[in-house]
Amino acid sequence: MTVGSRREFLVAGGLSAGVALLGARALGAGDDGVVQRITKDAATASIVVQHLRRDIDLLRGSGGNVAVLSGPDGKVLVDAGLSVSRPRVSDALASINSDPIRHLINTHWHFDHTDGNAWLHASGASIVAHENTKRHMATATRVDAWDYTFPVAPSGALPEAVFSLTYRMHLNNTSLLLKHYPPAHTDSDLSVTFGEADVLHVGDTWWNGSYPFIDYSTGGSIDGTIRAAGSNLAVTTNNTLIVPGYGPVGGRGELSGFHEMLLDVREKVAALKKAGRSLSEAVAARPTSAYDATWGRFIVTPAEFIGLVYQGV
Template sequence: MLPEASLDISRRQFLTAGGLTVAAACLAPRHLIAQTSSIVPGAFKEAATAKVTIQNLRRNVSILLGAGGNIAVLTGPDGKLVVDAEIVTARPNVSKALASINADPIKQLINTHWHFDHTGGNEWVHEAGASILAHENTRKHLSKATFVGGNFQYTFPAAPAGAIPSTVFNDEHTLHINNTTLTLKHYLPAHTDSDISVHFPEADILHTGDTFWNRDYPFIDYWTGGSIDGQIRAAEANIAKVTSKTIVIPGHGAVGGKADLILFRDVLVDIRDKVAALKKQGKLLPEVIAAKPSARYDAEWGNLFQNPSNFIALVYQGV
């Protein structure tokens, strides 16, 4: 059983993001200011004040939960290792949370993929003394201006030099730190083409990045290699990798387990199949949205990055 934690993080933190004005972008560093008719400026604003809570898992692994991607923290004699770096404007609260664990420096950062809510803190974490490790496609996307559509509708400028991963890999990578062996594995294109999992085998903990969203519709980044079928394929890979005792850290949402991975896969398959059938009948996107093929899940699953209409549009794009 997992330890109790104060996880009073709103699952609706981003619902108002689309209506925010250009003023929200003022909270972001200048190199990240771009279009404002998207959820991105609102995410910067939300992350600046969102509470970051700590949940202890097993052995010397904890998780930080806030407005952006979930951060895993491994402590030990070699200093802190962190998996993902949140939205850049979350820095004050993330720094405070990390310091409350212990005073050890951050020595290693792993990015599960390239998106701003997982790599936004790269530069300041690197300045604090950490080296950055990621898949080669994460470095590729961070190294140049990259447009993402959907309800992102944003061109992310090239990241600063200090935010670029210094070590990259293609398929698999093994890391030894803090008397722990970590195994990193690249997924076939799923949420993006840069997704990796981070497995802590001794603790039996798997960080999936955004290949798993616990009871939230995922954003699927078709603009950098993602697809609905790839997202489902990654879900299948995650299910095959874990046991009923494995703790699973999603990219977003509460810590879960194998049953939650199966539910995520089943929800995606159900909606994908219904949308595909309607599209095959010649239905246009507005007609498919009006048919509400995700209705049975919407009240619980449609409250974070993707409302039901946005998610149906992403699925429709890929079937």
């Protein structure tokens, strides 16, 4: 796959070229500005609007996938994207309808999902998130794999309402259930269920079309990622639309394949580590080879993913 065709695939699938850097560069410490590179790419990335069901739309192109629920209570956004995308995100929101922005839900604390918090709050959104999202944003927080320490977020970007396990909202004739995962991608992940529409936003507990990034610095783990995928399967049906943090909207078939891949790779890498293989030897053994054509060509490379699994078994 050429660089150009790879970029076209990533954009078409909701995985921007800037996010490609998240996987291609983030796992090497001291790689000269991963966060800055992602932000720079988002400054010019196009925002694609996709209608899902009922009054729910999806914005792709500014950080993670942003779900938008419209109606008389004002727009409800799930995730905020990157602030440098504000002009194009504003235009995309206006293209859906004229409903004001009133609510924002963060699926977890990472900058590609919360960097737009401040401007959305200034535009009228109250912010809801898990308590650990606010905790990480309210202090200087380092992600070792990105070789980056995030500064304290401005007060206007911090969630105003936080919770521990579950949080319910009823807005725009829709029942919303926010549910915290035990530590998975991070220790702050939550899912958002749009009850009447049978749509589930799972944040970065699922990367559709790529091996996932796992943030061990803030509580993530391979076992938690596996548990989260299993939990997502348990609360969905064959009719459910499942919105990943990155990649195209999918269903149980794609999510089940992701879950099975995680289980198999974890078992193989754990066996290699138990046998005394070093990380480089584990990578050379190619325990992901059966899945690389599907999951390993786009964001997190097979070697990087093996390293993430090896760290956690």
